Amino acid sequence: MDFYTSDTHFYHQDLLLSQIFSPRKQFLTVEDMNETIIANWNSKVKPTDTVYHLGDISMKFTKPPKLIMSETLAILKRLHGNFIIIKGNHDQTALLKFLKQNNDITANQKPKFTIHEVGTRVKFAHYEVFLTHYPLIFGMTKNQINLHGHIHNYAMPHQENINVGIDSPEIGYLPKNSVPFGAPLSQNEVIEMIQAKRHHMLRNR
Template sequence: MNFFTSDTHFYHESLLNSPVFSPRSQFLTFEEMNEKIIESWNNKVKQTDTVYHLGDISLAFTKPAHLIMTKTLEILNRLNGNLVIIKGNHDNMSLLKFLMANNYVTVNGELKFTIHEVGTRIKFNHYEVFLTHYPLMFGITKNKINLHGHIHNYSVHQKENINVGIDSPEIDYLPSGSVSFGAPLSESEIIHIIQAKRTDYLQRV
């Protein structure tokens, strides 16, 4: 089964009390935030599933830089599933190369990490789905959808754009309380959001 997420920002302490941008004030420490995301993720994702992570895995200004790369690898190795990672603006190439240097084959015979620097494309439920970190602007299309992250607690006012980040307000299109903080979204949940946002959008224009 495929899942989708973005902007986990593991170790990003200053995000917790940001006055404007994606505050996560429900957590007192980044350790608490990290553990909640891991718990929510593993309660939903099986070891044989695939999770598309659309960027901004972790963020901490530590020295030496190798320290945060090692800690990020430790976190990712605790997460169930194979990870297809789209590079975010806070994911430097050193981290991605470090992950590839420490890659391995998981229980389903697939590599733990697959890296795309810009994005990738898949198809499901008759949709052509473009997976990127930054939102794409398609214009009016029938069956093209852009799953993205980057904008945290904001959304693009276009029915073709779905923010799958863990802070996304578009999770509110799903039944209240059905997605625990940090849990990736399943394909069926994505379809529900697409249809609900389209209905909402058409009522607003």
């Protein structure tokens, strides 16, 4: 099964009390936040599933810088699934190289990490789906969708854009409390969000 997520921001201390983006005030420490995401992720994703992570994996300034790379790798290895990673604005090139250097072949004979610098494209449910970190502006299209992250607790005012980040307000298109914090969105949940957003915007024209 395929899943989609973005903006986990593991270790990002300042995000807990941010006044702009996605304040995660329910957590007193980043360790609590990290462990909550890991538990909710692994309760939903199987080791043989594929997770498209659309960027901003972790953020922490350490000396030496390689320390956060090792800490990030340790968390990613605890998370179920094979990762297709889209580089986010907070994902250093050095981190992505480090993940490639420490890649594993998992039980389903696939690499743990596959990395795209800008984005990639998939097709499902008759949609052509562009996966990017930053939201794209298509204009009105019938079957093209952009899954993205980056804007945390905001949503683009276009039906073609779906924010799949863990702080996304568009998770509200799904049944209440059906997606625990940090759990990636299944492909079926994404389809439900696409359809619900289109109906919502049509009603409010």
